[in-house]
Amino acid sequence: MNGDLGVWAYAITEDDGDHDISWLTGVAGATVRATRAGNLTVLVSDVDLAEFGEVALRRNLEDLTWLETVARAHHQVIDAVSRLFPLLPMRLATVYTSDASMASVLGAHREQLLDALRRVGGRVEWGVKAYAVPEAEQENAVSVESAAAESADRGAGLAYLKRRKAQLSASEKSWRSALIGARAVHAHLSGLAAATKLHPPQSPQLSGNQRPMMLNAAYLLDADAGTGFASQVAAAADAHHELELDLTGPWPPYSFTADDGEEGPPPAGQGA
């Protein structure tokens, strides 16, 4: 049953909407359309407020499956259109009650939006994550099995404690060297980028990588600078054995729509 409709916003552009985007499908399978808001164009689709209204939205966002489906649909539209013309992505779950209401809100921020569009439009973002590689994995791994076997002996308790202490100090050491390495890599890559943004490090549960994340950064680059950037990241990976580097992108410039402090706090220690 159809309830009242709302307007889900994907992205803002200065483009006059000449491109054919009728093939694009957005959240909940709705057709994407372009609507004018002052002299800006906004890509939107209509959503049922029974699913995307305030109360429903709050409830649905707690549902990981729902969230993933919607986030991917939102991204798919922005990603596809960002290949056609410069745009500013909207944050997930920006919903208006009507085109007119949206136009009036965005119109009030027109200058700010145009500034942001000129700053990031046509550029892309690359993500670099750095994980600390434990020293034990770089050379001599102390296996759990050998510790367990030893504990069968008398006096093994002391040996175990010594070994454990050594492990902890090694892990402290590799954490420190990874921290220094992550800062160096970030400083180098920042020099190649128009802007940088630090995201909080992801927990192992979320990243799927048990190693501690030391850096979770985004770099704003010209669209044609990706290959050069990727090879710089590869070179950094070769030079820093204490780090595992992970490159993602190109992304639409999600992390650079706000003109806030683009140099965040220093990397890593980040989470602390």
Place this chain on the structure above:
Amino acid sequence: MAHPARPIDAELPSRRIALVDLLDRVLAGGVTITGDITLSMADVDLVKISLRALLASVSALAGPEEEGIR
């Protein structure tokens, strides 16, 4: 600004973007001029917290043993 075409069919289907990387961006980035119905900052934090709890419970089997570093 020129916006060179990227090879759409060359790389997209093969590599699925990690949800967590996507959520870093779509929940924390993007234009935040508020909609009539929209997430406040506090709501976004709530989503992240419950998401973390949800994923942690899903992946509890692979639970991390290493404390101390974080």
